[in-house]
Structures are given as structure tokens and as C-alpha cells.
Amino acid sequence: MRVVSISVNGLARAVDQGFFAWLAGQDADVVCVQDHRMRAYEIEDLGLIPEGYEAYFIDGEKNEHGGVGIYTRHFPKAIMYGYGNELADREGRFIQADFDKVSVACVLAPCALGREDEPMGEDDLTELDHKDEFLDGFGLHLQKTLRKRRQFIFCANLQTAHHVTDASPLYHKRDFSGFLAHERAWLDRLIDELGCVDAFREINKQSGQYTWWPEQSEGARRNAGIRVDYQLLTPGIRKNILDGWIDDSTRFSDHAPVIMEYDIDIGF
Known part of the structure; x- marks a missing residue:
């Protein structure tokens, strides 16, 4: 079973720039897409479904919330849109596909990088407060999930790196959301205490293994990245x-x- 997770920063733009062409060579069973930035109905209306896949997407009340979705070659037993968290579900931050042997979820946390102190809405919350609330709620959901007998893969853009080896030195020196002490402590609890497994780090311990090069880092495909x-x-x-x-x-x-590749039979 091969699972791909990718935050596309706008699905239509990513497709125009080669996403589906790249995907055609991956032989992926499940593709989790974060940050599609469009209405869910437009995915089918605009033909944004790669050949051979079924598509299941959820959007937020505003396109800038991002939205998440799952492409799969295999029909799921069930799809769960949201996880019972009122704000996160309104913003389209979670979708889950249940297969025979495993469930695969796609998750997108709010981004506060470069906007940490900006006010959000009318309740005096900042963008960083908003992200922290999401992480707290999602952490509770994971805690409940870990008590179940069923097995899960969460493909998640958590907007946060865990260890020093997961972020370039730029983040070590500056107070950027994504590498703040309390954000990293949240991942400590998730992985070190609750027992969630960071699949990539199980097989690759090298530093410099980044997945995002934001504008704030001035490091597009250079060393100023973050995982x-x-x-x-x-x-x-x-x-x-x-x-x-x-x-x-x-x-x-x-x-x-x-x-990631897993020794799991996804079919029925």
C-alpha cells in the first residue's frame, strides 16, 4: 500500500503546474491532499480527478481555510467528513476514509507563520491562538483514536516541526510559529507520550529532511526549510x-x- 500526502497550496494551480503528471508515475493507492482552496463540488465540475481514482473532498466556509481531500484507487467502506470539532469541521480540516484493514485521514492545521499576533474574528483570538485551539482539539481526537482497536494513518500538515533536525537553523533563532516551544511540546505529547508513530522518522533519521519552504524562510528549495x-x-x-x-x-x-509504503492490504 502506497500513501502520498501533499499540501498543494491550491489544487487547480498545482494541477496546472504538473501535479497530476507527477502523480501518474507514483502508483499510489491513496493520495491525501491538503489546502485545495476551492469548493468541494468544483473538484468534479472542473475535472480535477486523476484517472483511475475516486475523489472525496471537504471544503471550509471560506476557500482560504484550505480544505482537505482524498483520492483513492479503492472504494472505501465509509467516509467521515469532519471529526466532531465544530470549528475545525466548519473550516474543512479533516476527512477520513475507512478501508478493510486501515483508515486513512487527511488533516490540515491552521497556519500562523508570520501572522502569529494578527487578530482573528471578533473574539480577540490571534492566528496563533486559533492554531493552538485546533491542535488541542485534534490531540484529544487522537487520544480517543489510539484507544480503538482499528489502525489509522493520519496524513497531516500540522504546520509544526518536532525536533531541531526537522527545521533549518533559521527557525532555531527566530520566534516563528511552526517551531515554537509549546508547539513542539504538543508533538512531544503526541509521539513520545501517547505513542503516535511518525512514519517517516521510523526509517529516516537524517537532518535536512524538509517538506516546506515558506516565503518567510526565503529558502525555496534551499536549506531554509522545515518538516x-x-x-x-x-x-x-x-x-x-x-x-x-x-x-x-x-x-x-x-x-x-x-x-510512504506499508505492508498493508488495502483491498477487500
Whole structure:
């Protein structure tokens, strides 16, 4: 089973810049797309479905919320739009496909990088407060999920790097959201205490393995990157990881795809 996770920064633009051409050579079973920035009905209306795949997408109340979706070669048993968190569900930040042996979810956290102190809405929350609220709520959902017998893969742009080796020195020196102490501590709890598995780090411990080169880093495809894109697993499938890599040669987004292979039979 091959799973691709990619934050596209606008699906229509990414397709115009070669996303589907790249995907045709990947032989992926499931493709999780974050930040599509359009209405879900437009995915089909505009023909933004690669050949051989079914598409399941959720949007937010505003296109700038991003939205997430799943392309799959295999019909799922069920699709779950949202996870019961009122704000996150209104913003289209979670979708889950249940297959026979595993469930695959696609997740997008709010981004506060460069806008940490900007006010959001009328309740005196900042963009960083908004992100923190999402992470807290999603963490509670993961805590409940880890108690289930079913196995899960969460393909998530969490807008946060975990360790020093996951971010270029620029982030070590500046107070950027994405590498703040409390954000990294959230990942500590998720991975070190709750037992979620960072699939990529199970097989690759090297530094400099980045998935995003934002404008604030002034580092498009240079060394000023950060690894914010994950495939998080329930512990029961840790031993099913076969291989994985980040394809940083792509140019259809300022994020790079994360590709993982698992010894899991997705079919029925």
C-alpha cells in the first residue's frame, strides 16, 4: 500500500503546474491532499480527478481555510467528513476514509507563520491562538483514536516541526510559529507520550529532511526549510512500514510530497 500526502497550496494551480503528471508515475493507492482552496463540488465540475481514482473532498466556509481531500484507487467502506470539532469541521480540516484493514485521514492545521499576533474574528483570538485551539482539539481526537482497536494513518500538515533536525537553523533563532516551544511540546505529547508513530522518522533519521519552504524562510528549495508534513500511525502498524521518502524535486507546490509504503492490504 502506497500513501502520498501533499499540501498543494491550491489544487487547480498545482494541477496546472504538473501535479497530476507527477502523480501518474507514483502508483499510489491513496493520495491525501491538503489546502485545495476551492469548493468541494468544483473538484468534479472542473475535472480535477486523476484517472483511475475516486475523489472525496471537504471544503471550509471560506476557500482560504484550505480544505482537505482524498483520492483513492479503492472504494472505501465509509467516509467521515469532519471529526466532531465544530470549528475545525466548519473550516474543512479533516476527512477520513475507512478501508478493510486501515483508515486513512487527511488533516490540515491552521497556519500562523508570520501572522502569529494578527487578530482573528471578533473574539480577540490571534492566528496563533486559533492554531493552538485546533491542535488541542485534534490531540484529544487522537487520544480517543489510539484507544480503538482499528489502525489509522493520519496524513497531516500540522504546520509544526518536532525536533531541531526537522527545521533549518533559521527557525532555531527566530520566534516563528511552526517551531515554537509549546508547539513542539504538543508533538512531544503526541509521539513520545501517547505513542503516535511518525512514519517517516521510523526509517529516516537524517537532518535536512524538509517538506516546506515558506516565503518567510526565503529558502525555496534551499536549506531554509522545515518538516511540517506527516504520516502519523497508530502503534499497531509501526512494523508495517516498508519504505518512505520526501520528493523535494517537485515544483507544483512549495510543499514536497511525503510518500510512504506499508505492508498493508488495502483491498477487500
